[in-house]
Amino acid sequence: NAGVMQNPRHLVRRRGQEARLRCSPMKGHSHVYWYRQLPEEGLKFMVYLQKENIIDESGMPKERFSAEFPKEGPSILRIQQVVRGDSAAYFCASSPDRSGRNTEAFFGQGTRLTVV
Amino acid sequence: AQSVTQLGSHVSVSEGALVLLRCNYSSSVPPYLFWYVQYPNQGLQLLLKYTSAATLVKGINGFEAEFKKSETSFHLTKPSAHMSDAAEYFCAVSSLQKLVFGTGTRLLVSP
Numbered sequence: 001n002a003g004v005m006q007n008p009r010h011l012v013r014r015r016g017q018e019a020r021l022r023c024s025p026m027k028g029h030s031h032v033y034w035y036r037q038l039p040e041e042g043l044k045f046m047v048y049l050q051k052e053n054i055i056d057e058s059g060m061p062k063e064r065f066s067a068e069f070p071k072e073g074p075s076i077l078r079i080q081q082v083v084r085g086d087s088a089a090y091f092c093a094s095s096p097d098r099s100g101r102n103t104e105a106f107f108g109q110g111t112r113l114t115v116v
Numbered sequence: 117a118q119s120v121t122q123l124g125s126h127v128s129v130s131e132g133a134l135v136l137l138r139c140n141y142s143s144s145v146p147p148y149l150f151w152y153v154q155y156p157n158q159g160l161q162l163l164l165k166y167t168s169a170a171t172l173v174k175g176i177n178g179f180e181a182e183f184k185k186s187e188t189s190f191h192l193t194k195p196s197a198h199m200s201d202a203a204e205y206f207c208a209v210s211s212l213q214k215l216v217f218g219t220g221t222r223l224l225v226s227p
Contacts, residue, residue: 055213109157
């Protein structure tokens with residue numbers, strides 16, 4: 001059973017370009033979470049999705065950032081018109097279909113975005 | 117809202133010494149608490165979790181944590197550090213179906 005798969009592992013974008021980060025959850029998981037980790041900081045929650053629905057986007061910046069988890073295919077975190085401050089590691093996590101408060105999340109290895 | 121505070125951004129120990137990483141929580145409901153470990157350039161791996169079944173929780177790699185309601189703490193310990201334990205450790209609390217993380221503690225192990 002493959003773990004949470006994120007790609008690419010490393011992504012370099014010039015200022016103003018778009019970044020697309022992909023996450024395939026573990027088999028049998030329908031809950032996906034995106035977190036951002038800035039250097040020397042902890043993980044900050046961005047968004048929580050279930051298939052075709054955004055459940056909680058309270059951590060998403062109001063502009064340029066969007067996320068989706070379509071019925072088929074991976075979850076996508078999209079950052080438009082990237083700026084240097086977007087440089088960070090972005091982690092995806094998933095949890096099983098019958099998740100409750102006591103259910104842990106399983107993390108991917110992250111995508112390290114560098115904006116030059 | 118639930119939150120956790122990790123005291124000490126860096127902890128240094130000698131190989132074979134006791135490891136103690138501190139985590140205090142704030143929660144208006146009985147908390148579900150987690151410890152994760154992150155090795156360099158890797159994702160997060162679950163060490164252990166507290167879900168109210170037992171106050172002393174044993175995890176992987178010889179780590180354990182004790183839930184103390186009176187102290188609102190969930191400190192992580194290991195009796196004897198290995199060089200391979202050098203990593204960053206994150207405490208987290210479950211809040212509204214998502215995990216809220218502390219700022220992390222980097223564990224340094226010297227020979």
